Amino acid sequence: MNINRKPIFAANWKMNKGASETEDFVKSFLSKTQGQSFSCEIVIAPPFVSLPKLADLLHTAATGKNAHAIQIAAQNCSQFDSGAYTGEISVLMLREFFVHYVILGHSERRAIYGETDAIINAKMKKAREANLKPIFCIGETLAERESGKLESVLRTQITEGLKDLTDKDMAETVIAYEPVWAIGTGVTATSQQAQDAHAFVRSVIAELYGADTAGRIRIQYGGSVKPGNAAELMACPDIDGALIGGAALEPQSFFEIIVNGSAE
Numbered sequence: 217m218n219i220n221r222k223p224i225f226a227a228n229w230k231m232n233k234g235a236s237e238t239e240d241f242v243k244s245f246l247s248k249t250q251g252q253s254f255s256c257e258i259v260i261a262p263p264f265v266s267l268p269k270l271a272d273l274l275h276t277a278a279t280g281k282n283a284h285a286i287q288i289a290a291q292n293c294s295q296f297d298s299g300a301y302t303g304e305i306s307v308l309m310l311r312e313f314f315v316h317y318v319i320l321g322h323s324e325r326r327a328i329y330g331e332t333d334a335i336i337n338a339k340m341k342k343a344r345e346a347n348l349k350p351i352f353c354i355g356e357t358l359a360e361r362e363s364g365k366l367e368s369v370l371r372t373q374i375t376e377g378l379k380d381l382t383d384k385d386m387a388e389t390v391i392a393y394e395p396v397w398a399i400g401t402g403v404t405a406t407s408q409q410a411q412d413a414h415a416f417v418r419s420v421i422a423e424l425y426g427a428d429t430a431g432r433i434r435i436q437y438g439g440s441v442k443p444g445n446a447a448e449l450m451a452c453p454d455i456d457g458a459l460i461g462g463a464a465l466e467p468q469s470f471f472e473i474i475v476n477g478s479a480e
Contacts (some may be wrong), residue, residue: 221434223450224390224457225474226259226289226351227464228319228438235269238262242273244467256457259317259351260464261289264305273312289351290319292325295338307346317333318343319459321353321377322479323396333376338379344385349445350389351459352377353438354417358397367416374420386425390436392419393461398439400461410437414454443472450477 232240240262249258262270268283274286294304310318320343321336336352343350354373356366370393381389393413395405405413414435422430437449438459449455458477464470 218453218456221432221456223256223478224259224434224436225256225470225477226261226317226319226390226392226436226457226459227470228261228289228291228322228459228461229263229266229465230324230461231263232465233262233266235266238266238269239273241465241467242270242277245471246277248467248471252475254474254478256474257287258285258474259287259289261291261319264290267310267315271313271315275339287316288314289319290315290348290460291319291322292317292345293320293339293348294449295335295342297342298453307342307348310348311346315348317349317351319353319388319392321373323353323355323394323399325397327424334372336377337379340385340389342382344381344388346387349388349390351392351436352395353392353459355394355396355439358395361395361397367415370413370417371420374417375424378424383425384428385431386421386433389433390457391417391421391433392438393435394438394459398424400440402440404440404442404445404449405437407452410449411452411454414452441473441477443469443476446473447479 290310293307297306320339324333340350354370356369360369398405417435418430421433434456436457436459437455441458441460442463
């Protein structure tokens with residue numbers, strides 16, 4: 217973790233926690249953070265239906281003493297503004313609930329819902345039009361890694377997914393490197409594997425946008441991050457936080473990851 221880049225810890229709840237469970241989580245989590253001082257950014261990405269409740273709870277908490285600011289993220293968005301797109305959610309709808317971040321290109325969206333680099337790129341541009349900050353996910357499968365395609369896969373995802381984004385857009389973008397084989401499996405990349413991949417991603421950003429942008433952009437690690445491995449992963453010079461799935465469903469676990477991962 218580089219002290220010049222503010223680490224970012226984001227909870228991706230996926231299809232878990234409706235409004236009532238969101239309320240339970242937030243109240244418990246805020247009770248743990250009260251009085252704490254963090255040198256990192258904390259983000260929660262609930263399902264769409266829980267965004268209003270989360271926004272309301274965090275707004276109320278922000279008026280209290282020692283409330284640590286928590287940013288809201290959406291788990292996806294449409295590449296269209298409005299129209300006959302049943303089941304989709306536009307970026308302007310997200311803005312109404314004080315959403316600041318949106319997760320795009322997650323491996324589950326790519327694998328289950330067939331999202332291509334071109335679709336993800338269109339969503340990235342649409343998010344930036346609405347001044348949302350993308351958390352842009354990339355990562356290789358186990359077969360791709362074992363066949364020596366790690367770098368080519370990541371390079372393609374980066375190049376195509378970020379196509380035509382400006383330097384200003386990149387300043388508001390977070391990259392999340394998530395090896396597909398480590399998501400929800402309990403298997404975590406070693407700290408060296410993670411660091412090597414992050415360093416490569418940063419080198420590609422340097423090629424595309426220059427060394428200054430590459431030095432400033434935050435790159436999270438995602439893939440079975442837990443309280444027990446957070447400190448080792450975050451100690452790597454090119455890892456700037458974590459995108460956390462299952463371990464972020466429990467307030468205590470999410471809290472411990474943040475504490476362990478952001479310790480200097």
